[in-house]
Amino acid sequence: MAASPVTATVDFAARGKQFGHLRVPHSRNDHGWAVIPIPIVVIANGTGATVLLSAGNHGDEYEGQVALLDLARTLDPGQLQGRVILLPAMHFPAALAGTRLSPLDNRDFNRCFPGDPFGSFAFVLAHYVDSVLLALCDFQMDLHSGGTGMDIIASACGHVLDDAGQQAKTLAMADAFGAPITLLLREVNAGPTLLAAAERRGIVALSSELGGGGRLNPDNYRITRRGAENVLRHAGVLEGPPRHDRPPRRMTVPSLxxxxxxxxxxxxxxxxxxxxxxxxxxxxxxxxxxxxxxxxxxxxxxxxxxxxxxxxxxxxxxxxxxxxxxxxxx
Ligand SMILES: [Zn+2]
Known part of the structure; x- marks a missing residue:
């Protein structure tokens, strides 16, 4: 497939903390060379794993967006061994609008993977996330909640996988996140999700469901903020063991x-x-x-x-x- 037209203002090989943007082309009636700048933060030091944490895949799911903003501001590169890539508002047009679907092309970003560099905005962005960002990663977690439409008990979620080794790694990271429930899901139409794209690349990958009803739930925010750091501890990027109140209850949604x-x-x-x-x-x-x-x-x-x-x-x-x-x- 062709190279991505998206460019980054951050250097993924540099150490320290960088706040920058992904520039995604978006042609308008009044400007053919316009780009939409999507916030990205890269924090790196020493040697170690690369972890991608994202939120705002759906714009009406807020716990992850705020937790990653706080993590971006407070994480000190000196504490790290490895690299953290943060996308607090990954599908930025939807996050700005507070909607699940994009106001630009009406797409559900989490149904656009592995993307298409010649597609609409959401497909171009999905192709960049898959082919460039996931290609850098050892661990990945995409923070979701129930959005406007659903209410869900706070859970770190993985898919039911055929590969027992990858399944065990998924469960271990989900337990480390430390939500009340670690959940393996058989999802309606999982194939075009970011989680499935990461799984196809052999990355230890998770999604989550952290509330819903279109609000920022304070209890679930605390779980999300702590969980994001716990994933970094699990990956060895931050020192020390994950911090929990109690072990998560392991559950599954085994069928439709x-x-x-x-x-x-x-x-x-x-x-x-x-x-x-x-x-x-x-x-x-x-x-x-x-x-x-x-x-x-x-x-x-x-x-x-x-x-x-x-x-x-x-x-x-x-x-x-x-x-x-x-x-x-x-
Ligand atoms: Zn979602």
Missing amino acids: DHYVIAPEAGIFQADHRLGADVRKGEVAGRLHFIEKPDRAPLELSYGAGGLLWCTRHVGRVQAGDPVAVIAVDL
């Missing part, structure tokens, strides 16, 4: 039967709070149809029992929307 999906559009009324223990076949909630007052609500039930790990935050749902996701112990 663990998702409750709305078969029609309507207003979803959940029967349970996030974190409830639920049984297979139990009513998960009801869909209401305001356009048909004579129609009874439609009951939706759980296809599997376990912990209600993720719930719909916004009341109105479309046909095909997951309204609940169940996790079970690994």
Whole structure:
């Protein structure tokens, strides 16, 4: 594939702390040579692993964005052995807008990997992140939460992998992050995600779910900020062991039967709070149809029992929307 048109104002080989930008071409009606500058921070010292920490993949997920801003300001290069690359607002147009999708091309950045240097803005950026930044990395973590639409129990997440060795490394880093739950996920359409791109390169890689509802949750912020440093300790870039309150609970979402999906559009009324223990076949909630007052609500039930790990935050749902996701112990 062709080289990326993206350029960086930082030197990835230099030591010390650099605040700079990735310049991603974005042609407009009034300027054909315009670029969108995406903030990047590189902090390096001595020799050791390279860790990429990113947030703002989805612009309406805030814990990671603020945690990485704080890490960028406070991390002292003298403390490090290795290199830390921080992208606090990776999909910058979406992060500025506070939206999941890009206001430029309406793309979900986390469905654009491995990207395309001749594609739209999100594809060009994804291609750079994959072919240039991931190529530098030993460890990578992309900080997500439930965004505007979902509420999720704070979790460090990896995919269910075929390679047992890579799976063990993923679990070890997720435990080191130190969220209440370490979770292995079978995801709807995992292939074009950043996490899958990192896995294809053999990088020890994680995502996360750290709250949601379109807000910055203070408890989950503390987990995220501590977790980001814990990943650096796990990679040997910072000294000392990861710091935890208690060991994470290892869980998995083993199949799509663990998702409750709305078969029609309507207003979803959940029967349970996030974190409830639920049984297979139990009513998960009801869909209401305001356009048909004579129609009874439609009951939706759980296809599997376990912990209600993720719930719909916004009341109105479309046909095909997951309204609940169940996790079970690994
Ligand atoms: Zn996300």
